[in-house]
Amino acid sequence: MGYTEYLQARDFLGMIGQPVITYILIISLFQGIFSILYLMRKDSKYFDYLIKCLYISTGLYFIGFFILAWFHIQIYNTVLIEYPAALRQMIPVENSRIAAPLWIESEKLYFWAMCASAFALTVKKRKDILAFIGIILSIFSLAVYFFSNPFKDPLPIVNSEITRWYAALSSGDMGIFQLAGTLYGRVTYYYNSTYMWTHPPMLFIAYASLIITFAACVYMLFEKDKLYDEIAYRYAKIGYILLTTGMLIGYPWAIEAWKDSAWWWDPKISGSIMMWVLYSAYLHSRIYVSKGKMWRTTAYLGILCFASLVFTYLLTYIVPGIHSVVQP
């Protein structure tokens, strides 16, 4: 097992994964159309089509996720980083395998979209909210397909690291020492760390739950019905628990992995604090949702919270910092 087997697995992933994500896109577009038609005409037949599309697209998302999991297992089984003898004196292991988490690089948005689809199925009794979420999920699928497709050039950063490693190994390049040191850090503190296997999925599941809170708050604003507050709150509770604990467990890891780096008041961390305090404010304001016009404040806060959530997610791509992919 080695680089050739890894490349074969990567090609196979693209070959079977690309049709899956294409079907997700097509079904999601139909889902979006049926959602709009239902919202405009209130005809149950459109809602039935919408539900069918949602079940199929969610199923396809899960099939795609299992295919991605298979690829990650192949990376683990085929790629072995054996550290040069000189480096072994400085690090505690002789070799490493990459246990890449299933929510990194282009897989992040895919995982979020998959969780959001699964959560949407839990509100199928609320036709209006589900139709609204159906439109959001269609936009999600479009974004995944065109901007964050995990089957088109899978895991580009992991791939470049593996490719550089094998290239240096075969050419006998002396740069392999530096490369091995860098890879050791990446494998230990990023790919194989418990933190990366817990912190991001907790946040993405929270984000998925909070989409429903957002949709219910939008409806509360327009319909002025307290029932929407109850739905918003039901999903905000799940989201808030995961958001709070998920954010906090990143701290010990940051101290260890970023000890020599500037991460305090990093934009992504500031954004996360902003999002958390806004959700805390939302939960406080809804205690008195029945008093006067407080329901309106609560609804606006719920919408603002979701805007801050999307903004915090996008910060990785628009503002430089230790969490970011952009540099000044």
Added chain:
Amino acid sequence: MKFKNYDYYLIILTTLILFMIGAVSLYGITYYNYLAVDSGWTKTAQYSQYIDEMNSYLYPFLVLLLISLGLCIPKRLFEQDILLKFSAIILGITVILTIFSNIETGLGFILVLMTVVQSIVLIMTIRKSKSIRFEKEGYIVRMGSSLLHLGLVLIILNFVSLRDSPYHILIFWFGVIFITIGNVFSFYPEKTASLLPDMG
């Protein structure tokens, strides 16, 4: 002396303070982006100036948040007028400490005090003491509320005053456990009670 709609205005105050902390964070993002024009700026003294500046914006709101939590926490121990005087004295001492020392000392004082008060509240809640009063009924909800407040105060104390302590990470995990259990107890009291029938 009883103030009309006291709890309602307390919630409004807390919401506003949280909102302001959100605004400080947003300012931090914008400011960081502005400073990051030079890619090596985090390796210069400018970065520690940025951290100090951001902390100095955040800390006054943290003091207000703690006062607001304080108005909420000992409410279970004292009458409203005593509570307001108690909070005014705490705020006064914090301001004096800030003027004669620095804001970290002032904040540290209020955090230690709040940790002690909330620990007492938690112990009394566990012992089902009749001396404390809660807005909400139910042992699990009360436990959740007490754990959540204590966890939050503990985490802030740990970040502000105990960053160099050998127990920093241990205290941090206690805070995380308190907050998580507190959240679960507060949000799902019936489900938690059904899992813990003796506590319901």
